[in-house]
Amino acid sequence: MTMALSESIRRSPERNRLTGSARWALWRRGLFGSPVNLAITLGFVAFVLFVVAPFLRWALIDATWSGTAKDCAERSGACWAFIAEKSRFILFGLYPNDRDWQAAIAVALVGSLVVATGMPRFWNRRLVLVWIVVLGAALAVMSGALTRQLVPTDKWGGFPLTVLLSVIGFAGAFPLGIALALARRSKMRLLRWMAVAFIEVMRGVPLIAVLYVSTLIFPLMLPAGAAIDKLARAQIAIILFVAAYMAEIVRAGLQSLPAGQYEASRSLGLSWATTMRLVVLPQALRAVIPAFVNLGIGLFLDTTLVIVIGLFDFLNTARVAATDVNWNGFYSEAYTFAALIYFSLSYAASRYSLWLESRLRVGHANREGTRHRTRSA
Amino acid sequence: MTAIGPDATAPGSPLLKNLLGERPLTQIFLFVGVLAAFGFLGQTMATNMGRVGITPGFAFLSRPSNFEIGETLIAYSSQSSFARAILVGLLNTLLVSAVGCILATILGVSLGLARMSENPLLSGSVRAYVELIRNTPLLLQLFFWSATFHALPAARKAFEPVAGVYLSNRGIYIPAFRFESGAAEAIALISLAAALLLPLLRRRFALSGRIVATLSLAGFFLVIFTLASTGNLRAEIPSLKGFNITGGLSLTPEFAALLVGLVVNASALIAEIVRSGIQSVPQGQWEAARSLGLHRGLIFRKIVLPQAMRVITPLMTSSYLSLTKNSSLAVAIGYPDLVSIINTAANQTGQALETILIMAAVYLTISFAVSFAMNRYNTRYALKGLGR
Known part of the structure; x- marks a missing residue:
C-alpha cells in the first residue's frame, strides 16, 4: 500500500502545495523509513562512490583538455584534446575542408526548420510549402550550388548527414x-x-x-x-x-x-x-x-x-x-x-x-x- | 471511407464491386501497374544478373559456402552448404533473441517496479537509466559494450567477480550444467509427458493452480535430484588453467556484447511499459481492495496486476519483436547472426535477391508467429480480466 500511496501523492497536484516540512517528511520516509529503504539508500551511496565518482574523475578532474596525444598519455583521465583536435572530422566527415560552412548552413537551415515546426503558432497550411523550400535550399547548399563546385554525396558525412537523413x-x-x-x-x-x-x-x-x-x-x-x-x-x-x-x-x-x-x-x-x-x-x-x-x-x-x-x-x-x-x-x-x-x-x-x-x-x-x-x- | 459524390456510381460490374469494393476498375489498373513495375524491375534484374553470369534461383543453397563462422550451435565447416550456413545464422539470431527477451523481461520488470519505489534515490536512478538508454542510439550502446568486453584483461588475468565466473577478453565463462548421454533426452520426454498429462489430471480431479504448480515443481526437483545423484547431471565450474580457462559455458565477447546491449536497451522500454501499465489501474482499485481488508501483496497480485496486464501485454509483444529485429545490429559488432551471414552469402554468390528474400521471409515468419502467440495470450488474459 505504501507504494501506491506514495505514488498517488507524487502524481497529485497537491504535492506542489506540500509545505517544506511535509515534503521533507516524505523524503525522509523514502530514504530511511524502512530497513529496505535504508539499504537502498546505502546501495545508492556505494554506487555514487564506486561508479559515478570514478567516472567524473575520469571525465573531468583527470582529463586533458588541450594538447597532443603525448599529453594525454601522461594523464589517466579522458583525452578531450582528441575531440577538440578531431572535431572538424567528427562534425563534417570527409566534406571538403574549405567549404565546411556550406554544411554548417545546411544544418542551420534544417535545424531552424525543425525548431519552427515545433512551435504551434506556425501550424498552418503554408508550413508544407516552407518545408519543401527550406529542405530544397539545404540540399542545394550542401551539394555546393552556392560555390558552383559540386560536392559528390560520397563526401557528405558527419552531423549534417545524420540531420539530413533523418x-x-x-x-x-x-x-x-x-x-x-x-x-x-x-x-x-x-x-x-x-x-x-x-x-x-x-x-x-x-x-x-x-x-x-x-x-x-x-x-x-x-x-x-x-x-x-x-x-x-x-x-x-x-x-x-x-x-x-x-x-x-x-x-x-x-x-x-x-x-x-x-x-x-x-x-x-x-x-x-x-x-x-x-x-x-x-x-x-x-x-x-x-x-x-x-x-x-x-x-x-x-x-x-x-x-x-x-x-x-x-x-x-x-x-x-x-x-x-x-x-x-x-x-x-x-x-x-x-x-x-x-x-x-x-x-x-x-x-x-x-x-x-x-x-x-x-x-x-x-x-x-x-x-x-x-x-x- | 465511402467515396462521396458522382464517383460513387462509377462504371464497373456489380460482381467486381462485390469482390473489390468501391471503384473496381481503378483498383485493377493500379494493381496491374504495380505488378508491371515489379515485372519490369525483375526483368532488368534477370538481364543484369545474366550479364555477370549469375543464374537466378535457389540452386546455390546446396553449394559449399567456403567461409568460416565464428560461433555455431550446430556442426558447421566451410565445406557445409550455404543452406546450413544460413541455418547457423538463424539459430544464432533465435538464441540471442530468446535469451535476450527472457533477461530483458526480468530486468525490465524489476526496474519498472523500482521506478515506483518510494525511495527517491532508487526511482530517480531508474528514471535516469531509462532516459539515458532511450535517448542514445542502440548502435552506440552496442559499440560501447563491444569495446568494454574486448577491453577485458587476458584469460590468465581474468576478472573473477564471483567464484566460478570469469570475465576475459576471450569471453565470459560461467558455470554450466552438463548432461551425460541420454539425460537431456530423458528430461525432454518427461517434460513433454508432464505438459500433456497435467492439464488432463487437472480437469479430471479439479486441481487448483497452486497444487499443479507444487506438483510440477516437486516433479522437477525429483528428476534433477535423480539425475544428479546418478551422475548423469553435473555442474561444471570453469577454472583457470595456465593461460586458458576451461570448463563451464563460454560466451564470446561478441555474443556477450550483443546480449547485454539488447537486454539493457529493451529493459528500459519494458520498465516504462510496466510502470505505465500499473499506473493505468485507477487508485480506487487499491483503495477498494484495501477496505476489503486484503493485504498489499494480494492486492497487487489479484487486483492490480491482472488489470495492468491488459495494458502491458500488447506493448510487451512489440518490444519483444523489436528486440528480435534489433538483434540484426549484430552485423556491426561481428556476431554471426542471420543478417551478417546473409550479407556474406550475398557478397560471395551475387545472389542478393534470393538471400534477402530468405532473410525477409524468416523475419516475417518470426514477427507473425510472435504476434499470433501473444495475441492469443492477450485474448485469454483480457477476457479473464473482465471477470467473465
Whole structure:
C-alpha cells in the first residue's frame, strides 16, 4: 500500500502545495523509513562512490583538455584534446575542408526548420510549402550550388548527414504515411490489401534488411547505364521504412475520430477529398502529434544504422576518428562525445513531446468547455 | 471511407464491386501497374544478373559456402552448404533473441517496479537509466559494450567477480550444467509427458493452480535430484588453467556484447511499459481492495496486476519483436547472426535477391508467429480480466 500511496501523492497536484516540512517528511520516509529503504539508500551511496565518482574523475578532474596525444598519455583521465583536435572530422566527415560552412548552413537551415515546426503558432497550411523550400535550399547548399563546385554525396558525412537523413526521411515519409493510412482504411479492397502488405512487411523486417535491399538489390534492378546515388538509395529506403510506421500512427489518429465527423461532412455534401482535407485529417493528425515526435526521435537515433552500408554518419565519423594512428584508441572519448550529442537532442525532443502532449490535452479540454458553454447559453 | 459524390456510381460490374469494393476498375489498373513495375524491375534484374553470369534461383543453397563462422550451435565447416550456413545464422539470431527477451523481461520488470519505489534515490536512478538508454542510439550502446568486453584483461588475468565466473577478453565463462548421454533426452520426454498429462489430471480431479504448480515443481526437483545423484547431471565450474580457462559455458565477447546491449536497451522500454501499465489501474482499485481488508501483496497480485496486464501485454509483444529485429545490429559488432551471414552469402554468390528474400521471409515468419502467440495470450488474459 505504501507504494501506491506514495505514488498517488507524487502524481497529485497537491504535492506542489506540500509545505517544506511535509515534503521533507516524505523524503525522509523514502530514504530511511524502512530497513529496505535504508539499504537502498546505502546501495545508492556505494554506487555514487564506486561508479559515478570514478567516472567524473575520469571525465573531468583527470582529463586533458588541450594538447597532443603525448599529453594525454601522461594523464589517466579522458583525452578531450582528441575531440577538440578531431572535431572538424567528427562534425563534417570527409566534406571538403574549405567549404565546411556550406554544411554548417545546411544544418542551420534544417535545424531552424525543425525548431519552427515545433512551435504551434506556425501550424498552418503554408508550413508544407516552407518545408519543401527550406529542405530544397539545404540540399542545394550542401551539394555546393552556392560555390558552383559540386560536392559528390560520397563526401557528405558527419552531423549534417545524420540531420539530413533523418529530417528528409521524416518529411518524405509524411505524405506517404498518410496515403498508406488512408488506403488501409479505404473501402477499395485491392488497394487496402496492397497497403496492408506494404505496411506489415516493412514493420516485420529490420531496418538493416531494407538498407541492404537498397544497396545490394536496387542497383541490379535498374536498366544498364542508369544509376542512383548510394546516399539517395539509403534515403529512399529510410523513407519507405518510416512511412510504414507513420501510417500506423496516422491510422490510430483516424480511428480516434468519432464517426459523426464523417457523417456530418457527408450530410453537408462534401466530397471525400474535401472531407479528408478540411475535416478529418486536421483533427486526426493533431491528435497524434506527440506520437510523430517520438517517431522522429526514433528515426534520428536509427539513422546510425546506415553505418552497416558504409555511410559516414555522425556516429561513424566519431568512431573512425578514434582509428587515427596519431590518436589511436580514444574510443571512450569518441563514444562519450557522440552519446552526449545524441542524448541532448533526443532528450530535448522528448521533453518537448511531453510538453506538447499536456498542451494539446489542455487545448482540447478548453475547446470542449467552450462548446458546452455555447450550447447551454 | 465511402467515396462521396458522382464517383460513387462509377462504371464497373456489380460482381467486381462485390469482390473489390468501391471503384473496381481503378483498383485493377493500379494493381496491374504495380505488378508491371515489379515485372519490369525483375526483368532488368534477370538481364543484369545474366550479364555477370549469375543464374537466378535457389540452386546455390546446396553449394559449399567456403567461409568460416565464428560461433555455431550446430556442426558447421566451410565445406557445409550455404543452406546450413544460413541455418547457423538463424539459430544464432533465435538464441540471442530468446535469451535476450527472457533477461530483458526480468530486468525490465524489476526496474519498472523500482521506478515506483518510494525511495527517491532508487526511482530517480531508474528514471535516469531509462532516459539515458532511450535517448542514445542502440548502435552506440552496442559499440560501447563491444569495446568494454574486448577491453577485458587476458584469460590468465581474468576478472573473477564471483567464484566460478570469469570475465576475459576471450569471453565470459560461467558455470554450466552438463548432461551425460541420454539425460537431456530423458528430461525432454518427461517434460513433454508432464505438459500433456497435467492439464488432463487437472480437469479430471479439479486441481487448483497452486497444487499443479507444487506438483510440477516437486516433479522437477525429483528428476534433477535423480539425475544428479546418478551422475548423469553435473555442474561444471570453469577454472583457470595456465593461460586458458576451461570448463563451464563460454560466451564470446561478441555474443556477450550483443546480449547485454539488447537486454539493457529493451529493459528500459519494458520498465516504462510496466510502470505505465500499473499506473493505468485507477487508485480506487487499491483503495477498494484495501477496505476489503486484503493485504498489499494480494492486492497487487489479484487486483492490480491482472488489470495492468491488459495494458502491458500488447506493448510487451512489440518490444519483444523489436528486440528480435534489433538483434540484426549484430552485423556491426561481428556476431554471426542471420543478417551478417546473409550479407556474406550475398557478397560471395551475387545472389542478393534470393538471400534477402530468405532473410525477409524468416523475419516475417518470426514477427507473425510472435504476434499470433501473444495475441492469443492477450485474448485469454483480457477476457479473464473482465471477470467473465
